[in-house]
Amino acid sequence: MIITGKTRACGVIGDPINHSLSPIIQNAAFEAVDLNFVFLAYKVKTSGLEDAVNGARALNIRGLNVTMPHKTRIIDFLDRIDLSAQIIKSVNTVLNKENLLFGFNTDGVGALRALKENGVEPKGRKVLLLGAGGAARAVAYTLAKEADELVVLNRTVKSSHNLAKLLEKTVGKKVVAGSLSISDIQRNLQDSDILINATSVGMKPKPQESPVPIKLLRRDLSVMDIVYNPIETRLIKDAKSMGAVVIGGIEMLIYQGAASFEIWTGKSAPIQVMKKAALSHLRKV
Numbered sequence: 001m002i003i004t005g006k007t008r009a010c011g012v013i014g015d016p017i018n019h020s021l022s023p024i025i026q027n028a029a030f031e032a033v034d035l036n037f038v039f040l041a042y043k044v045k046t047s048g049l050e051d052a053v054n055g056a057r058a059l060n061i062r063g064l065n066v067t068m069p070h071k072t073r074i075i076d077f078l079d080r081i082d083l084s085a086q087i088i089k090s091v092n093t094v095l096n097k098e099n100l101l102f103g104f105n106t107d108g109v110g111a112l113r114a115l116k117e118n119g120v121e122p123k124g125r126k127v128l129l130l131g132a133g134g135a136a137r138a139v140a141y142t143l144a145k146e147a148d149e150l151v152v153l154n155r156t157v158k159s160s161h162n163l164a165k166l167l168e169k170t171v172g173k174k175v176v177a178g179s180l181s182i183s184d185i186q187r188n189l190q191d192s193d194i195l196i197n198a199t200s201v202g203m204k205p206k207p208q209e210s211p212v213p214i215k216l217l218r219r220d221l222s223v224m225d226i227v228y229n230p231i232e233t234r235l236i237k238d239a240k241s242m243g244a245v246v247i248g249g250i251e252m253l254i255y256q257g258a259a260s261f262e263i264w265t266g267k268s269a270p271i272q273v274m275k276k277a278a279l280s281h282l283r284k285v
Contacts (some may be wrong), residue, residue, distance in 0.1 A: 001031055001038070008037045009059070010264055013044040013052055014067035021228075021278050022065050025257050028277035032270040037062070044070065053077040056094070057101060063264035064094040065257075068134065071105075078103040087170050088137040093260040104263060107135040108142030110256025111196070111226070117255070118247045120194060120222045122146040128188050130180060130211050131198035132159040135226060135252075139198055144171040151176040151188045155199070180211065189216055195239075197225045202233035210234040219243035228253045231282050250278055 012022040026039035091103035132154035154160035164177035178184040223239035228249030258269035
């Protein structure tokens with residue numbers, strides 16, 4: 001594309017930021033639908049977050065993705081926050097509209113769409129979610145409204161209990177909490193329909209690790225891992241070998257990115273283009 005005086009800018013802020021696939025995905029999407037937009041990555045330290053947000057407003061940057069460690073603190077510097085982002089206290093998408101900054105969280109809708117697009121319907125099902133921080137909170141909030149039962153297990157048990165209490169208060173549905181011990185996983189997984197790993201276990205540089213022993217997996221289970229690097233985690237490989245339905249982390253990454261794209265542009269996101277760009281990049285690194 002040719003950058004002109006009419007080109008609109010979007011970007012992602014975080015620290016670290018070099019690993020982000022957002023520029024790869026979003027620039028491919030902008031080009032595919034012939035939008036005069038460009039997407040850049042900005043390393044923003046915690047001490048510089050307020051200045052970065054004010055700069056985005058002053059420069060009329062159309063939108064931002066927000067990654068760690070800024071998802072919670074950025075709320076203090078925005079004008080309006082979507083209800084779900086308010087509840088989970090986490091923003092991953094910012095829209096600059098008429099000099100007002102609106103905050104959203106697309107992680108939950110991204111996870112839900114990834115499940116449904118792969119033939120997995122949470123309604124009437126029991127979901128076991130591993131993890132209670134970061135993206136896990138958004139996934140938990142969305143699935144608590146959809147699933148019949150939700151269990152949240154986390155390494156820090158207090159965090160899983162706090163999240164369960166928050167969901168019970170806001171969604172009005174009982175949520176079970178526990179630890180990531182093998183005994184807790186085994187007890188809750190035996191009658192679960194859907195397993196979602198929202199921890200960092202299995203991410204490079206330790207791709208040989210899995211949060212769930214293969215002996216606990218089974219054919220009639222649907223397994224999603226939000227880790228996208230490697231493309232196939234140990235958990236996904238193990239679940240596939242057992243005959244389970246598997247959904248890799250690239251799916252949620254693309255669908256949450258697509259939701260951000262649609263917030264900024266008002267246009268339908270070119271899902272397959274975004275997925276192809278992400279996979280092509282990951283296979284090279």
